[in-house]
Amino acid sequence: MQLSDWHQKYLLSILKKYEAGQASPAEVRFIESYMDSLDDLDNGSDNIEDSSGLQDDIKAELLKSIRQPDGKRTEKPFTKTMQLPYRRRMRVWAAAAAIALLLAGAGMYWWLQHAMGAGSPVLAARADIAPGGNGAVLHLSDGSTLVLDSAGNGTVAVQGKVKVVKENGMIKYQGTTSEEVYNEVTTDKGRQWRMVLPDGSGVWLNAASSIRYPLSFNGKERIVDITGEVYFEVVHNEKQPFKVRVGKHVIEDIGTAFNINAYADEPVMKTTLVEGLIRVNGTLMKPGEQAQVGVGQVQVTVNKVDNPADAMAWINGQLSLESNNLQALLRKIARWYNIEIKIEGTLPETGFIGMIDRNVYLSDVIKALTVYGVNARLENRTLIVSAK
DSSP: OOOHHHHHHHHHHHHHHHHHHHOOOOHHHHHHHHHHHHHHHHHHSSOOOHHTTTHHHHHHHHHHHHHHHGGGGGSSOOOGGGGGGHHHOOOOOOOOHHHHHHHOOOGGHHHHHHHHHTTOOOOGGGGGOOOOEEEEEETTTTOOOEGGGGGGEEEEEEETTTTEEETTTTEEEEEOOOOOOOOEEEOOOOOOEEOOOOOEEEEEEEEEOEEEEESSSOOOSEEEEEEEEEEEEOOOOOOSSEEEEETTTEEEEEOOOOEEEEEEEEEEEEEEEESOOEEEEEEEOOEEEEEETTTOOOOOOEEEEOOOOGGGGGGGGGEEEEEEEEEHHHHHHHHHHHOOEEOOOOOOOOOOOOOTTTSSHHHHHHHHHTTTTTTEETTTTTTEEOOO
């Protein structure tokens, strides 16, 4: 599987920022942690000759892996580490595991699995939890509901002159009505869904999210209401502006692709503009910017983001680890894996970077957390998290 263009650019941007001295604290910590382990290796190895070229090997493998399809990667990178003492070898493998997280290709994850071995604090297979998947519930205008993931292809509902059609794992609308009636699509934790609104605009719903919309946009404006996280690709119409309401907040499209993260358990609502123009509570945004609004506030703070594609990683099948807050990352994990989180003690104040495949089991995510000094164990469907 060849990494996508946006993903390759993301990986290379981190390396270039570090080299130019412009990396974030989390990115610096990420790069230097494995460099430190290599320095320790050189200072304490029983075989200096074997360790002297390891740093160059890792750098070469990192750059090669970014550009190579999974099927062409070597089966056993860094075989020199196998000649080193066990404790030193595991420190180097921990660093290599962090690089594997950065690469984020599904085929690269074996690197981390080989590195950790059977004695690592990971979940037993019988206690593992599968990732989320596609699924949603359609709430019809008459109050009835339909589980979309179990419905077959074709017409799944008829409301007057309007048909709801399921096709290729998503729904779309056929026909129009002059009546002011609404539908709503909701996703539970561990579910996501894609759909096309009656005006042709594309919508992606992340886990624990919803969108409410009319069967036909008949007014001067096209207005929808959402909760949770939703990505939009809007069909622009100057004569009928498209607006998204999130509680008291309003995002107005001006020909746009954008992502809104507005979960009730998050301290701020984040709107990230991928392309086009939008207004958030009247504040104009440009591509590559993110608007943040605190809970109970209306004032908008707009900042340039290094990688706007990170906000839409989830619709590309990736679970972004990009966060300066461990509890925010844990909430994201809880929503996708439909689990509860329990925190024991004080968690480390550290930043996280990288992405992993969104379709991996929970045990693989736990392996990722261990690289950053976080322990986790699963009891029923509760993930208990603590510092190492």
